[in-house]
Amino acid sequence: xxxxxxxxxxxxxxxxxxxxxxxxxxxxxxxxxxxxxxxxxxxxxxxxxxxxxxxxxxxxxxxxxxxxxxxxxxxxxxxxxxxxxxxxxxxxxxxxxxxxxxxxxxxxxxxxxxxxxxxxxxxxxxxxxxxxxxxxxxxxxxxxxxxxxxxxxxxxxxxxxxxxxxxxxxxxxxxxxxxxxxxxxxxxxxxxxxxxxxxxxxxxxxxxxxxxxxxxxxxxxxxxxxxxxxxxxxxxxxxxxxxxxxxxxxxxxxxxxxxxxxxxxxxxxxxxxxxxxxxxxxxxxxxxxxxxxxxxxxxxxxxxxxxxxxxxxxxxxxxxxxxxxxxxxxxxxxxxxxxxxxxxxxxxxxxxxxxxxxxxxxxxxxxxxxxxxxxxxxxxxxxxxxxxxxxxxxxxxxxxxxxxxxxxxxxxxxxxxxxxxxxxxxxxxxxxxxxxxxxxxxxxxxxxxxxxxxxxxxxxxxxxxxxxxxxxxxxxxxxxxxxxxxxxxxxxxxxxxxxxxxxxxxxxxxxxxxxxxxxxxxxxxxxxxxxxxxxxxxxxxxxxxxxxxxxxxxxxxxxxxxxxxxxxxxxxxxxxxxxxxxxxxxxxxxxxxxxxxxxxxxxxxxxxxxxxxxxxxxxxxxxxxxxxxxxxxxxxxxxxxxxxxxxxxxxxxxxxxxxxxxxxxxxxxxxxxxxxxxxxxxxxxxxxxxxxxxxxxx
Numbered sequence: 131x132x133x134x135x136x137x138x139x140x141x142x143x144x145x146x147x148x149x150x151x152x153x154x155x156x157x158x159x160x161x162x163x164x165x166x167x168x169x170x171x172x173x174x175x176x177x178x179x180x181x182x183x184x185x186x187x188x189x190x191x192x193x194x195x196x197x198x199x200x201x202x203x204x205x206x207x208x209x210x211x212x213x214x215x216x217x218x219x220x221x222x223x224x225x226x227x228x229x230x231x232x233x234x235x236x237x238x239x240x241x242x243x244x245x246x247x248x249x250x251x252x253x254x255x256x257x258x259x260x261x262x263x264x265x266x267x268x269x270x271x272x273x274x275x276x277x278x279x280x281x282x283x284x285x286x287x288x289x290x291x292x293x294x295x296x297x298x299x300x301x302x303x304x305x306x307x308x309x310x311x312x313x314x315x316x317x318x319x320x321x322x323x324x325x326x327x328x329x330x331x332x333x334x335x336x337x338x339x340x341x342x343x344x345x346x347x348x349x350x351x352x353x354x355x356x357x358x359x360x361x362x363x364x365x366x367x368x369x370x371x372x373x374x375x376x377x378x379x380x381x382x383x384x385x386x387x388x389x390x391x392x393x394x395x396x397x398x399x400x401x402x403x404x405x406x407x408x409x410x411x412x413x414x415x416x417x418x419x420x421x422x423x424x425x426x427x428x429x430x431x432x433x434x435x436x437x438x439x440x441x442x443x444x445x446x447x448x449x450x451x452x453x454x455x456x457x458x459x460x461x462x463x464x465x466x467x468x469x470x471x472x473x474x475x476x477x478x479x480x481x482x483x484x485x486x487x488x489x490x491x492x493x494x495x496x497x498x499x500x501x502x503x504x505x506x507x508x509x510x511x512x513x514x515x516x517x518x519x520x521x522x523x524x525x526x527x528x529x530x531x532x533x534x535x536x537x538x539x540x541x542x543x544x545x546x547x548x549x550x551x552x553x554x555x556x557x558x559x560x561x562x563x564x565x566x567x568x569x570x571x572x573x574x575x576x577x578x579x580x581x582x583x584x585x586x587x588x589x590x591x592x593x594x595x596x597x598x599x600x601x602x603x604x605x606x607x608x609x610x611x612x613x614x615x616x617x618x619x620x621x622x623x624x625x626x627x628x629x630x631x632x633x634x635x636x637x638x639x640x641x642x643x644x645x646x647x648x649x650x651x652x653x654x655x656x657x658x659x660x661x662x663x664x665x666x667x668x669x670x671x672x673x674x675x676x677x678x679x680x681x682x683x684x685x686x687x688x689x690x691x692x693x694x695x696x697x698x699x700x701x702x703x704x705x706x707x708x709x710x711x712x713x714x715x716x717x718x719x720x721x722x723x724x725x726x727x728x729x730x731x732x733x734x735x736x737x738x739x740x741x742x743x744x745x746x747x748x749x750x751x752x753x754x755x756x757x758x759x760x761x762x763x764x765x766x767x768x769x770x771x772x773x774x775x776x777x778x779x780x781x782x783x784x785x786x787x788x789x790x791x792x793x794x795x796x797x798x799x800x801x802x803x804x805x806x807x808x809x810x811x812x813x814x815x816x817x818x819x820x821x822x823x824x825x826x827x828x
Contacts, residue, residue: 150184157181158188165194170201179226186230186237196246199223216252223247228261235265241274245281255286270300276309280316290317291327298342305346308355315362322366332366333559339363340567351580360586364567367560368593372421372487373600374479374497378414378689378712381499384472387411387463388506401670401690404712409505410462412711412737414446415479416686418600420453421493423484432476433503435463446708448730453488455686456709463505473503520821521658521740521795523695523717528656531670557597564594581625588617592639599646611643633700634681641684644674651687658693669693669715680722682706696721697742704731715740719797724751726783726803733790742797744823749803781811788815795821 139147161181164174175198178191203216224247230240247253259282265275283293294317300310318339322332340363346356379385386403404411413431415424424443431441441461445454461475477499479485485493571587574580591610598609618636622629644650651672658669671693680700685707688694693715694707701721707713708731716738723729723746732738793816798804804823813819819827 154181154184157184161188161191161194165190165197168197170198174198175222179229182226182230182240183233186234186240189239192239192243195223195226195243216250220247220250220252224253231265235269235272236274238274241278245278248282248285255282258282259286266300270304271307271309273309273312276313280313290320293317294321301346305349306353306355308358311343311355311359315359333563336363336367337563340563344570347583348574351574351578351583354582357582357586361589364564364586364589364593367563368597369491370418370557370597370600371491371495372485372493373418373495374415374493375418375600375686376416376689377477377499378412379475379501379503380690381501383501384504385411385501386504408462409464410460412458413461413477414456414458414689414709414711416456416689416709417485417493418455419487420447420451420455421457421485421487422453423486424457425484428480428482428484430478430481431461432478433461433473435473436461446711446734448705448708448734454708456689458711461503463503471504473505474500475503476500520824521715523697523719523742527658528671528673529659531652531655531657557600561594561597564590564597568594579624581621584617584621588614588621588635588639591617592642595642595646611639611646614639615643630680633678637677637679637681638683640677640679641674641682645684645687671695671715675699675717685709692737703728707731708734710735712737714738717742718746719744719800721746723748725749726787729787733787735791738791739793740795741791741793743801744797745800748798748801750801781808784808784812785815788812791816792818794818797823799823 157177157180160177161174163169164171164177175195178194178198181188181191199219202219206216206219224244227240227244227247230237234240248255248258262275262279262282265272266279269275294314297310297314297317300307301314304310318335322335340360343356343360343363346353347360350356384402387406387409388403415429422445424445426440426443429443441459443457443459445452446456446458447454463473479497479499480493480495483492483494487493568587568590571583571590575583575587591614595610615636618632618639622632622636625632644654654673656671656673658671669692672688672691673695675695676698678700679696680702682696682701682704683706686709689709690712691710692712694710694713695717697717697719699721701718702723704718704723707716711734713735714737716732716735719742721743723743725748729743732741796812796816796819798808798812809822813822813827821827
């Protein structure tokens with residue numbers, strides 16, 4: 131254990147172990163016989179007690195005892211004179227549990243059985259409190275004992291304030307008592323929610339808790355118990371109700387709809403233009419966190435020309451939970467509608483309450499946004515034959531994007547927080563508390579090299595940035611990002627065992643920095659146009675290539691992006707792209723994607739036409755754990771679209787990803803999984819495919 135070589139067991143130890151194993155097998159076979167045949171006798175209880183004394187984790191024995199106890203208590207109620215009292219039966223169960231706990235103080239089955247016995251209402255709660263006192267003297271950090279204590283105090287109706295004082299004493303005895311810190315967080319959550327005596331002012335309570343925990347942090351900075359509690363305090367300080375962060379079309383924007391790849395109308399641009407032959411376009415809302423309840427009753431849309439006011443909202447999330455940070459619906463203008471030079475659309479989000487986050491907090495602030503839709507006449511809007519020119523990601527096809535006035539106005543509207551909310555955002559006290567903690571941790575790190583202190587400082591700085599971003603209506607200030615990135619760089623050096631986590635967090639910070647303001651965003655926008663004169667292809671491309679990104683996030687200001695270059699990074703999954711419903715061209719070449727299942731999010735991107743996943747690691751690993759977490763044809767998750775031919779079965783993960791897409795161009799070369807059979811399968815699977823690995827499929 132802990133690097134020390136194990137000594138081989140002696141012959142005596144081997145004989146003793148074999149004898150114990152034989153005894154266990156004999157007892158287990160006996161109790162299974164009683165259990166299967168529903169034989170509830172004192173002999174069965176004695177056998178299970180002997181088994182549990184040796185092996186407290188034998189759940190079948192605990193279940194047998196519950197059924198046997200229920201059997202005896204029922205018989206006792208029918209004929210009290212012939213059977214033991216219920217009190218006597220349950221006291222016997224408590225003794226069996228105590229014996230099992232002496233063998234293993236952390237036995238889940240034993241603690242659950244004791245709860246079950248106590249819930250019958252015949253046992254002394256005072257005796258349990260005295261027993262818990264003895265248990266917690268032996269091991270003050272035992273998580274099971276603390277959990278059982280919460281159960282007992284709720285039965286005894288001990289005031290939460292009294293239990294909080296007990297927790298304070300236990301922490302003062304040992305700052306490293308993580309279970310006591312955890313219990314403290316549960317008790318305070320209860321008090322703050324109910325607003326008990328002295329706990330109605332959240333600000334003052336949290337300030338006192340910061341002062342309390344800092345004693346532990348400065349006493350032993352390397353102990354993690356206090357740091358976890360500090361993280362909980364930070365979550366309480368920076369907690370927000372769900373807020374609308376952005377939308378597409380954005381507030382104050384002008385959207386030009388045409389049936390051509392690129393409108394000849396000089397007022398439009400790749401950013402403000404949307405191609406649609408059906409006069410239909412997606413409307414996307416992006417919130418500060420995953421929410422549920424987005425519907426026609428909570429989001430009202432006012433427009434004279436829309437075909438229906440009852441819209442179907444879809445959560446843009448692949449996990450199936452119903453909660454999503456981004457939601458979309460489709461707005462459709464009738465074909466018979468006249469030329470629309472400036473059709474106004476007014477949207478009210480959280481028109482009525484009902485939008486909630488995963489913790490049940492409601493979005494109480496109504497947000498209003500306005501945009502206009504421009505649709506040319508039918509003569510001007512005749513659809514031309516869509517170009518099938520191959521998109522090439524070579525450097526020569528990208529040039530610096532010189533934003534014209536209407537583009538600048540549109541990009542600036544992305545960063546407007548002035549969505550006419552009901553009340554202004556006031557997080558002054560939260561920002562003051564976090565600022566004080568930042569100063570305190572900078573002081574601590576000047577005295578000692580503490581990796582968890584660096585991580586906590588990075589989290590504090592990020593929380594401060596998040597509060598600033600929703601508190602001010604002007605262009606977001608680029609504060610703290612360089613310091614946060616530097617902290618994660620240091621952490622990757624001093625704690626390489628957790629480098630993957632630090633890389634992910636650093637990637638999220640870097641993306642937040644690059645999308646935090648119009649100025650930083652413009653540095654990464656390029657205009658894509660092929661050099662061939664006949665090509666009509668024209669995109670505003672966001673290039674985030676070669677940044678060592680390992681995770682995708684902070685897409686709330688990128689809802690307008692139609693072309694995205696994420697090549698030459700360390701990305702392993704497309705999770706995070708689900709909000710980009712306008713995305714048409716995506717470059718993920720030269721990353722670390724190791725399976726088709728890692729592309730699951732792409733199934734939500736219905737506008738995707740061009741995909742480059744060349745030179746990744748698909749098929750390079752003999753064991754792909756993600757593949758086994760993904761839906762397979764064996765559980766019928768693929769629905770009626772599933773084809774039962776041998777080819778589809780062999781490439782079921784590719785089938786599941788690409789079946790619902792209408793790709794025109796796909797690059798998969800440079801992956802170990804690629805062979806002639808797979809290429810033929812993909813061409814057959816996607817009739818829309820014109821280019822595969824640079825070759826024309828026609």
